[in-house]
Amino acid sequence: MLGKIERPLAQNSSVRIHRSDNGGSNWVPGVKLFYDKIVSAVALVSLLPFICVIALAIRLTSRGPVFYSHPRLGKDGKTFACLKFRTMVPDADARLQALIESDPEARAKWHEFRKLDPDPRITPLGAFLRRSSLDELPQFWNVLRGDMSIVGPRPISVDEADQYAEHLMTYFTVRPGITGVWQVSGRSNTSYAERVRMDVEYIKGWSFWLDLQLTARTFQAVLAAHGAR
Numbered sequence: 001m002l003g004k005i006e007r008p009l010a011q012n013s014s015v016r017i018h019r020s021d022n023g024g025s026n027w028v029p030g031v032k033l034f035y036d037k038i039v040s041a042v043a044l045v046s047l048l049p050f051i052c053v054i055a056l057a058i059r060l061t062s063r064g065p066v067f068y069s070h071p072r073l074g075k076d077g078k079t080f081a082c083l084k085f086r087t088m089v090p091d092a093d094a095r096l097q098a099l100i101e102s103d104p105e106a107r108a109k110w111h112e113f114r115k116l117d118p119d120p121r122i123t124p125l126g127a128f129l130r131r132s133s134l135d136e137l138p139q140f141w142n143v144l145r146g147d148m149s150i151v152g153p154r155p156i157s158v159d160e161a162d163q164y165a166e167h168l169m170t171y172f173t174v175r176p177g178i179t180g181v182w183q184v185s186g187r188s189n190t191s192y193a194e195r196v197r198m199d200v201e202y203i204k205g206w207s208f209w210l211d212l213q214l215t216a217r218t219f220q221a222v223l224a225a226h227g228a229r
Contacts, residue, residue, distance in 0.1 A: 004194065006054055010195050012144065026121070030130070031208050032149060032208065032211065035150065035208070035211065036143050036148075036149050036150050037143075037144065039143075040140040040141075040143035040144045040150065041144060043137075043140045044140050044141065044144065047137060048141075050137075051137055051138070054085055054129070054134060054137070055067075055085070056192060057125060058085060058086060058125060060091070061123065061125045062086075062123045062125065062126075063090060064086055064089070064090040066086060067083055067084070067085060067086060067087055068083070068084050068085070068086040068087070068088070069081040069082065069083050069084075070082050070084075070218055071156065071157065071158065072155040072156060072157055072176065073155070073156050073157070073171075073172070073176075074147055074155070074175055074176055074182055075172060075173070075174060075175045076172055077172045079158070080142065080145075080147040081147075082139065082142060082147070082148070083138035083139055083141055083142055083154050084135045084136055084138055084139065085125025085126075085129055085135045085137065085138060086126070087122055087123060087125075087130055087135050088121040088122055088123065088126060089121055089122075089123060092121035095120055096110075096116075096121060099116070099120060112191055112192060113191065113192060114160065114192060116132050123135075132148075132222065133222045136178055139178045140178070142178075143178065146175075147175065148175050148176050148177060148178060149174070149175040149176070149177045149178075150177060150211070150215065151177045151178075151179055151180055151181065151210075151211040151214050151215060152174055152175050152176045152177025152178075152179055152180055152202075153171055153174065153176050153177065153182075153198075153199035153200075153202060153203060154176060154177075154180060154182055154195060154199060155176035155177075156171070156176070160181070163192050163193075163196055164196055164199075167196060167200045168191060168198075170203055170204070170229050171199060171200070171203070173203065174206075179214060179215065179216050180198070180202060180214060180217040181198040181201075181202050181214065182198050182199070182200070182201070183214075183218055183221060184214060184217040184218055184220070184221045185198065205210055
């Protein structure tokens with residue numbers, strides 16, 4: 001199946017997806033769900049000591065909760081609490097609002113990328129967790145609960161939904177993923193329009209072999225911290 005390919009999703013990506021002519025009807029929910037449950041269960045058990053160490057480090061280096069949950073849109077448009085290790089200061093929302101109101105350049109970057117560099121909200125430990133993608137380890141619990149998949153489109157927040165425009169209903173046909181095409185294709189170095197296109201083409205061209213390929217590529221991207229912030 002990987003022999004039927006199209007162009008890369010982004011200029012800096014070597015991941016290629018065959019666009020299915022049947023509009024995504026080649027999903028095999030049972031296989032994907034089994035893969036998600038097994039991988040997430042094994043990950044949570046094997047990484048539990050590491051997760052505890054990170055939680056303790058967060059508690060000792062900054063005030064506030066260890067975990068951060070944010071409402072995201074999932075399958076069928078339902079919202080769920082997407083879990084992460086907290087990487088920001090407690091008044092992060094207020095700092096963001098003050099910055100984009102006072103700095104036109106920061107405001108433009110936020111609207112295009114939904115990212116800031118440098119980001120005054122992120123703690124020193126949080127910056128490391130983000131570069132290494134360790135902040136996303138709690139999302140294996142989201143996968144085990146059935147909110148997310150190991151591989152899928154990016155989990156998007158309610159205020160990002162308008163970026164998907166006519167593609168939003170396509171996004172709602174699947175569960176968002178811990179990893180995906182965006183995560184192995186430059187992440188913060190890609191524009192929001194490119195992210196949307198990546199998500200839609202992934203959904204329409206899905207295969208189990210593609211998920212395995214993206215999982216393998218994720219390990220490479222995490223080790224290289226390519227585009228991570």
